Amino acid sequence: MLRRSFVAGLVTVGLTACGGPQAGIGADGLPGQQIYRISPRDAGDIQFRMLDGLNALRQAAGAGPVQLNAQLNAAAATHSRDMSVQNRPWHFGSDGSSPIDRLQRVGYSGRLTGETISETYETELETLAAWMHQPNTRAVLLNPTANDMGFSWFQEGNGKIWWTLVLADRTRTAAKAQVNPLALQ
Secondary structure, three states: OHHHHHHHHHHHHHHHHHOOOOOOEOOOOOEOOOOOOOOHHHHHHHHHHHHHHHHHHHHHOOOOOOEEOHHHHHHHHHHHHHHHHHOOOOOOOOOOOOHHHHHHHOOOOOEEEEEEEEEEOOOHHHHHHHHHHOHHHHHHHOOOOOOEEEEEEEEOOOOOEEEEEEEEEOOOOOOOOOOOHHHEO
C-alpha cells in the first residue's frame, strides 16, 4: 500500500512537471508578469524615487533638475484615478478637462510643459525607463524648460497602476496657453 502511494506520488509530480508553464513562468520561458503592490508605507518613497531617477536622467542629458510640487502632485493624483474610472490611458478627463485645466483647478500658476501617463503593472522606475525608450515621452521628460514635477498614481485592486507625471515651468504663466499635442505623451 505504501509502495503504491509512493509510485502514484511520483507519477503526479512527473506529470505536473511536464504539464506546461509553471506558475510564474510565461509561455516564452521568461518570468511571468509580477504585480507591483504599493503599500501605504512605500507610498511616500515612490515620488522621491521618481524625482531622483528623472533628475539623474535630466542631468545626463544636460537639462536642469525639477522639484516636486504639491499642486502638480494633486493634479496627477486626480488624473490617475480618473483614468482608472474611464479604463483608458489618455490625457483628457472624464469631464473633458485637459492637463492645463487640471493645473488651473489646483491653483498652479505656471505653464504646463508636458504630461506622461501609463497603464501598467510595473514599478515607477520601470515605467520611467519605458517612457525614456519612446522618443515622444523622452522629449517631455527631458524638456529643459521644466522645473516643477507632479507625480502620482492610482492602483486598482487587481494590481494595475495608472501613473501620471506632470512637468511644468513655474517661471512662465499659463495665461492663454494652448495644449501642445507634443507635450502630451
